[in-house]
Amino acid sequence: MKLTGREKSSLIFEGVITVILLILLNMAVLTIIQDVIQSNPGVTSGIFMIKQSLKIGPMQAQIWSYQRVLIIFLVLIDVWVVWWRLRRRYHLYLMNHIIGELHYIAQGHLDHRIPFRLKGSEQHVITSVNALVDSAVQSMDDERKIEKSKDELITNVSHDLRTPLTSIIGYLGLIEDKQYQNEEDILKYTHIAYEKAKQMKNLVDDLFEYTKVQQHGAPVNIxxxxxxxxxxxxxxxxxxxxxxxxxxxxxxxxxxxxxxxxxxxxxxxxxxxxxxxxxxxxxxxxxxxxxxxxxxxxxxxxxxxxxxxxxxxxxxxxxxxxxxxxxxxxxxxxxxxxxxxxxxxxxxxxxxxxxxxxxxxxxxxxxxxxxxxxxxxx
Missing domain, CATH: 3.30.565.10 (Histidine kinase-like ATPase, C-terminal domain)
Incomplete structure (x- = not known):
């Protein structure tokens, strides 16, 4: 992932400000330490004795100076502080980009995924967010399919029940209105109504059995x-x-x-x-x-x-x-x-x-x- 020009400028500016503040802090620390050493003869004598005892080579060269050691120590700390602050700021910018992508997805762009390839914890965040979005989209699709399936079930059951029910009502209506010639017609009409009623019962039985075995955790007597x-x-x-x-x-x-x-x-x-x-x-x-x-x-x-x-x-x-x-x-x-x-x-x-x-x-x-x-x- 690339930082924007504004983010790069901000990163450079923060690095410069951090270096300036550390230089001022180092100067203050060196001044305080120098004053403490000069105002205390015992400390000055101890440092002189240590300096005299640390000599190397045939020329008895002195390689130790407390000012030099202190400066090197402070420089190392300064480098670490600058690196830490810049790295922290850089990761903050990365998280801001990730949050921006997440807001974009949350606005309804569910087909979008965070495209960044990073290292460390940020990549784990990206992977988790993308996986969560995939899971949410899959759940929504499954819910739509379930709703569509329910609608189709109701439509089909209504259609299959209405057909024999219409016949039953029709033939029983003929009997109710006495629109028959003889007893043979009555038996014919009731027989047709009976067969249609059995057809409806078979549908209801099948529907009951289907919904029973489709239920999650349906009981099975093994x-x-x-x-x-x-x-x-x-x-x-x-x-x-x-x-x-x-x-x-x-x-x-x-x-x-x-x-x-x-x-x-x-x-x-x-x-x-x-x-x-x-x-x-x-x-x-x-x-x-x-x-x-x-x-x-x-x-x-x-x-x-x-x-x-x-x-x-x-x-x-x-x-x-x-x-x-x-x-x-x-x-x-x-x-x-x-x-x-x-x-x-x-x-x-x-x-x-x-x-x-x-x-x-x-x-x-x-x-x-x-x-x-x-x-x-x-």
């Missing part, structure tokens, strides 16, 4: 779980749906039994959502296969089907809440767009990973989980 038993129960619960659709659903776990530390309720929700997702969106699928195997200290579970592949551009967005690869899917399947977001949140709670791969042959969701959970609540 215990040993037999993964083979969990997946067999899951396939059994979907067996009727699979038979109705003409899909073969199966599970295979190696080794058997395969024990894993996890929250059984949440882990069951993960694979339930993945299988339900395969039923909803795997159009034309002939099978849904759930396989699990152990790789060292991890477990890899794969939920695969041979239905309609997921577009490549959509795969990176599947785990975002309310995202749907096709805009029409919500109406066609009753999906909330939260199922895969819940899957990712629960897998994250278990320190695992979930990925997707899809091509013309097969679509697979792969969940990787650690065998043991260490201090998961922390």
């Amino acid at each position: 215990m040993w779980v037999d993964l083979n038993q969990l997946l067999e129960q899951l396939t059994a619960s979907f067996a009727l749906e699979a038979d109705r659709r003409g899909i073969k659903i199966s599970s295979k776990v190696v080794p058997n039994p395969l024990m894993i530390e996890a929250d059984p309720e949440k882990l069951g929700r993960v694979f339930n959502n993945l299988v339900a997702n395969a039923f909803k969106y795997g159009n034309g699928a002939s099978y849904i296969r759930i396989t699990a195997h152990q790789e060292q200290d991890k477990v890899v579970v794969k939920v695969a089907n041979d239905g309609t592949p997921i577009p490549e551009k959509a795969q990176s967005h599947l785990f975002e809440r309310f995202y749907r690869a096709e805009a029409s899917r919500s109406r066609a399947t009753g999906g909330t767009g939260l199922g895969l977001a819940i899957v990712k949140s629960i897998v994250d709670l278990h320190h695992g990973q979930v990925t997707v791969s899809s091509d013309a042959d097969e679509t697979a969701f792969i969940v990787t989980l650690p065998l043991k959970q260490e201090q998961i609540n922390e």
Whole structure:
């Protein structure tokens, strides 16, 4: 960092004033010491004796004079004082420049950083200030994202709730106004209202589950779980749906039994959502296969089907809440767009990973989980 012309002039002026004051002070000190020595014969005799005893070389040269020693001592002190005052003033100017930069940032120029490269404590101050500004900007960006995320959440939930609610009110309104021909119409209207109400309940349940697992410090009930038993129960619960659709659903776990530390309720929700997702969106699928195997200290579970592949551009967005690869899917399947977001949140709670791969042959969701959970609540 370079000092301004005014600061350099001030530094030179202070150095000159300091030298002048020190010269006057030295002259006063020398005068006082000279008067003390001359007015005290004993001191004068002692100095003379010391001077006579300090001789060097064959010529017995005298190298000691109290005036000379005193002047040298005072000069050394003067040099140190001048250096100290100039250095102190220089560091003061550096801090003033740093404070000026900080004021500039505080005025709203949050993209600005202190550019100086110094040595010593000043550089630590600069590094700390820049780091603090970076942290503040990051926090502000995170807060904006959270606020935007909340707004999007409210908007999406409102939209998804309003659609079935409008249908419920409409059909019940027809019954209320007696705009039906016969009992068959009444049953038809109530059935539609009932299905729409179930759709709303599914959305509310998914939303509740999503917000619960998204909360910081969400409770996780960790215990040993037999993964083979969990997946067999899951396939059994979907067996009727699979038979109705003409899909073969199966599970295979190696080794058997395969024990894993996890929250059984949440882990069951993960694979339930993945299988339900395969039923909803795997159009034309002939099978849904759930396989699990152990790789060292991890477990890899794969939920695969041979239905309609997921577009490549959509795969990176599947785990975002309310995202749907096709805009029409919500109406066609009753999906909330939260199922895969819940899957990712629960897998994250278990320190695992979930990925997707899809091509013309097969679509697979792969969940990787650690065998043991260490201090998961922390």
